[in-house]
Amino acid sequence: MNLASRLLIVAAGLSGALGVGLSAAAAHITGGNLTTAAQFLLFHAPGLLALSALIAAGAVHPTLAQIAGYALILGLALFCGDLSRRAFAGAALFPRAAPMGGILLMLGWVLVAVSALLRLRV
Structure with missing residues (x-):
């Protein structure tokens, strides 16, 4: 497994852990922002794991899929x-x-889709 795939798995684990933590905090602190952030982290954690598995399986264009994963990670961090x-x-x-x-x-997510389409041509 290459470093990029490992980084996606690490990001998925962190996303899941932060999502659980923020969900717990949201239960004790009022405000929809925290709940939304927690949900986004929890929803994207398995997506990042799946993307890493798709790269390893050769089901997607590896470089484009890695870029997609990094876009997702940066998007999660900002949002x-x-x-x-x-x-x-x-x-x-x-x-x-x-x-x-x-x-x-x-x-x-659009890049994930494109990486699957480009893999068909490779």
Whole structure:
């Protein structure tokens, strides 16, 4: 297994762990931002694991799929980081961080799809 696949697995594990932690915090702290951040982390953790498995199985274009994974990770960091900071500190991570993260998440998933299509041609 290459380093990029291992990094995706590490990110999936961290995403899952943070999602569980934020879900617990959201149960004790009012605010929809924290719940949304937790859900996004929990939803993307298995997606990152699956992407790593698809790369290892040769089912997707490996380079493009790795880029997709990194886009998902950065998108999660920006989107969930901004929502979490708003919940805990009452201030944004930086202006437009959450929308930028959301766009990166969408781009990441589109790249996953394209990586599967390109793999058919290789």
